[in-house]
Amino acid sequence: MADAPDFQLLRNTKVDLSRYLPAFLFRDTAFGDALNTLSYEHELQRLTLAGAAKQAFVQTATWGLDDWEEFVGLEHAQADTVQTRRNKILMKLAGTESVTVSSLEVLINQYILDKSGTVTDHPETYSADFNIPLVDKMSLLSIAKDVRTYIPAHIGQVYKTHADTNVENHIAMLKSTVKTIDVYPVAVEKIAPESGFYVAMAMTTTERLTLYIGGI
Incomplete structure (x- = not known):
C-alpha cells in the first residue's frame, strides 16, 4: 500500500489571517478581535479536513478504524491499541498472500x-x-x-x-555434633539440699527440611 499523504492540503502552518492584511488595521481592537476569531475558526476547519482525510488510509486512521473493520469483517478487543487494529486490517487486506512463519510471528508479537x-x-x-x-x-x-x-x-x-x-537461592546450614554422656552417682541416696538451687536451660526447636534437587 502506498504511503499516506501528509494531509497539509492548502497550507502546512497554523491559520493566521492577519498575514494577508495591513498592520494598521489592528489598531482597531474590535477588528483585531474579530480577525483572531476568524483565524481560530479557519484553523479548526483545516484540522477537521485533515483529520477526515486521514481516515481514508489505514496507516493514519483513528476514529475511522471502525468502518475499516466493518469493511474487512473484523472485530477488535477492548484492549487493542490503535496500531494493533491497523495491523490487523492491513493483514486482512493482504489476505491473498501466503501465511508464513514470519507473518505469524508479526501477528503474535503485537501482544x-x-x-x-x-x-x-x-x-x-x-x-x-x-x-x-x-x-x-x-x-x-x-x-x-x-x-x-x-x-x-x-x-x-x-x-x-x-x-x-534470574533468581539466586541462598541456603545457610549449621551443622552440629552432639554427644550424650550419662553420669551416675556411685551410690543412690536421698539428696536433701539445705538451700534452693537454680537450673539454667536452653531449648532448641529443630524443623526437619528435606530438599529435592531436580536433575541430580
Missing part, C-alpha cells in the same frame, strides 16, 4: 512487549508451535483468536509459554 514470540513450523505433522512468554489473559485470548483467523485450516496450533527468571 508481546519484548517481541520475543516465535513460531516453529512442522510440515510433517501439519502443526506449528507458538512459543510465547507469559502474558496476561486478554493478550493470550487475542493471540489465539488472531491465529485461528489467519492460519490455514489444516494446521494445528500448539501453544508453549515460558518465563525467564
Whole structure:
C-alpha cells in the first residue's frame, strides 16, 4: 500500500489571517478581535479536513478504524491499541498472500512487549508451535483468536509459554555434633539440699527440611 499523504492540503502552518492584511488595521481592537476569531475558526476547519482525510488510509486512521473493520469483517478487543487494529486490517487486506512463519510471528508479537514470540513450523505433522512468554489473559485470548483467523485450516496450533527468571537461592546450614554422656552417682541416696538451687536451660526447636534437587 502506498504511503499516506501528509494531509497539509492548502497550507502546512497554523491559520493566521492577519498575514494577508495591513498592520494598521489592528489598531482597531474590535477588528483585531474579530480577525483572531476568524483565524481560530479557519484553523479548526483545516484540522477537521485533515483529520477526515486521514481516515481514508489505514496507516493514519483513528476514529475511522471502525468502518475499516466493518469493511474487512473484523472485530477488535477492548484492549487493542490503535496500531494493533491497523495491523490487523492491513493483514486482512493482504489476505491473498501466503501465511508464513514470519507473518505469524508479526501477528503474535503485537501482544508481546519484548517481541520475543516465535513460531516453529512442522510440515510433517501439519502443526506449528507458538512459543510465547507469559502474558496476561486478554493478550493470550487475542493471540489465539488472531491465529485461528489467519492460519490455514489444516494446521494445528500448539501453544508453549515460558518465563525467564534470574533468581539466586541462598541456603545457610549449621551443622552440629552432639554427644550424650550419662553420669551416675556411685551410690543412690536421698539428696536433701539445705538451700534452693537454680537450673539454667536452653531449648532448641529443630524443623526437619528435606530438599529435592531436580536433575541430580
